[in-house]
Amino acid sequence: MFSKKRAIAGVALATGAALALAGCAGGGNATDATYDPDEEVTLDLAFWGNDVRADLYNQVIEAFNEEYPNITVNTSFLAFPEFWEKRQTEAAGGGLPDVMQFDYSYLRQYSENGLLLDLAPYLGDVIETEPLPENILSIGVVNDTTYAIPTSTNAWGLFTNPKLLEGAGVDDFAGGSWEDYTDWMAEVTDASGGAFWGGSDYTGRIQNFELQLRSEGKDLFSEEGEPGFDEARLAEFWESGAPIRDGIGVPQQRVEELVPLGPFDTANTASELTWDNFGAGYLANLGADYTELNLIEPPVTEEGAKDLYLKPSMLHAISAKTDHPAAAATLVNFLINSPESGEIFGTNRGLPASETALAAAELDPLSQQVKDYEASIADRLGDAPPVPIVGYGTLEEKFRQLGTELNFGTITVEDAVSEFFSEMDVVLNQ
Template sequence: MFSKKRALAVAAVAAGAALVLAGCAGGSDETPDAAPTFDPDEKVTLDLAFWGNDVRAGLYNEAIAAFNEEYPNITVNSTFLTFPEFWEKRQTEAAGGNLPDVMQFDYSYLRQYSENGLLLDLDPYLGNIIETDPLPENILNIGVVDDTTYGITTSTNAWGLFTNPVLLEKAGVEEFEGGSWDDYTDWMGEVTDGSGGEFWGGGDYTGRIQNFELQLRSEGKNLFNEDGTPGFDEERLTEFWESGAPIREDGIGIPQQRVEEVAPKGAFDSALTASELTWDNFGAGYLAGLGADYTELGLIAPPVTKEGAKDLYLKPSMLHTISANTEHPEAAAALVNFLVNSPESGEIFGTNRGLPASETALAAAELDPLSQQVKDYEASIADRLGDAPPVPIVGYGTLEEKFRQLGTELNFGTVTVDDAVSQFFAEMDVVLNQ
């Protein structure tokens, strides 16, 4: 339940937004110079789509209920899928011109969808329906492609290494103290050996393109450059995938078959692995998936490729966008503003979507121990944080998924490293030249 002080702050923000919405006149076919408008008495239905799990779905349901307290005439129908399935469905909808009104959106697809005319230009709504004061300029700029705002950053996160203290105690192994990627592999092996066959130290980290990017950034390179060219060659990718051979072939990492058996959950939140390299906002979902016997996680910096390198960066963990074909852009903008900026959103979501990007939402977020841990973690890696990479190329999401699929095949042993490299470069050639 909201405190009285919080409720007053919420009411003040909502009242301000209502004045802006009610004080305009017109519709979605206004001239470009006219202020966007919304009739609060009009009954509107919006479709909202996001990726996540049952935990996140529950949080969105709470947020929608709070939104409806201020906008009772806007009905929000929400749906969610796992990350890969979410984008498969969006691609199908995009082809048919029927994307959801409001979408949780990944940075890797922003250029692709905006350049294809699938996303609404949000600039006319900034400063009125969508509040900008709580969002620092560098945060607002994250959603800009070719000088046009297409997405509003919900939250930020960073790449990190989660560990499971309960499993480490069972294995009789101390927390990973940091070091090189080889050091991390050796540590995973110690955990696997100490588990008595019950669980593994981790999985093959070479199946994630983000770990490859991390190594490239430590070498002063980008995964993809501003002009869309790759920052690596076949030899470098071969080296990366071959570095995972001991994890795959020596029994250090969890077998892929075991991963498939627990899907759609992952190995880490099924207590089958004691570590996982991923974005730091995944912690809440992991704890929920692990259950009541697990009350805390470790969160430390990823292995180091080169000491002193600025290999890490703050990423928009997600954005919110609006379909270019929405019939209710003003109502959709009001929903986006609420999900990003409202005190309720900060209080409800905490860091489930990453640390809130909006100062208003962050101030309202009552951080639980894990959320505070994420905030402290991002402060601890300040010396490793560099500039964010270029806005992902068109088709990046397709390449990220291809990388993941090839990583799965490498773990199954159904493809060689050389064949995987050839397949990835063939896919990349198609994507970069389409």
């Protein structure tokens, strides 16, 4: 069990409003926030999920209370969109929960507006850091300050469907360049006789563009929000998808007909580039006829490049206005690092980031596959990129929409590039 520890921290005061959460300057309240184990404390904990996850949280809180009986934890949960709608309303009114499950794409937005607690006073003390590798801890850093701790990680990978490939008589993708991957998709599409396609147009996903940029030593966006690419580089990327859009990949019309599912989890394609924690959902959607998936490295832009990185499936953060920062940090530590959390949550929140929690988690075959995959790409793992800029989600969606239009043939690459840069100019200068 974890020992009860003490810490002192200041509480930042700030407010936010609407989507942009425009921060207001506020004075710090540097009071003695040392947690007294005998003090009666009540904390609010908010997370997104469903009844299954809620039951797991209740079990973990019960285990937490065996060690910390004087900390009462009130939990609440919503579906992902409603969770963030409520947080934005609370941020505008200054009333965020003490502890929150947090999404990476919102981390900069909330931290730069003074809404999250600086966790530095607790690292290595209340929040144990030994079970968390440095590249994991750095994920929660914005402007040199730690505002959140990852609960779990995932990495970009290539899923393939062995049953479809066997039916087509084609071997799994053996690795290689993006051109090699396109050629392999073409082989699968031809061999299937029209039953399915080798894959989708990978140029419709901004993550694949990011992967190529990282191979060139660039990020999508710098810490200061400067893009790491120009119009010509984006045009080059979208042009590279032309052969896929010309019959190799699944037609966009078929993709639209499959919504809300996708082409890979309906057996319309034999491969999909995405985050490695999507496998369980894919298998569930494919049904009982499909019992396994392969998970391999994505194509290589430049040999030896550190293009891949670990991304948090989710994080935990603390409100800057909490009245009990040390107690909140104690709860965060238990939710992330305790063996009890690993044993109870398993991989419900993704593959545990903490080595202590991971060692206690019982991994099903697919989770073990993800663990083995992330170990296999160690030589390609680089530092995580800067925390996403405010408005990143808007740009990611615009990128996807333009990819859809390119696949329908309703827009040229030149016009798509122009539209994206116009949208980017608005987001970066709002």
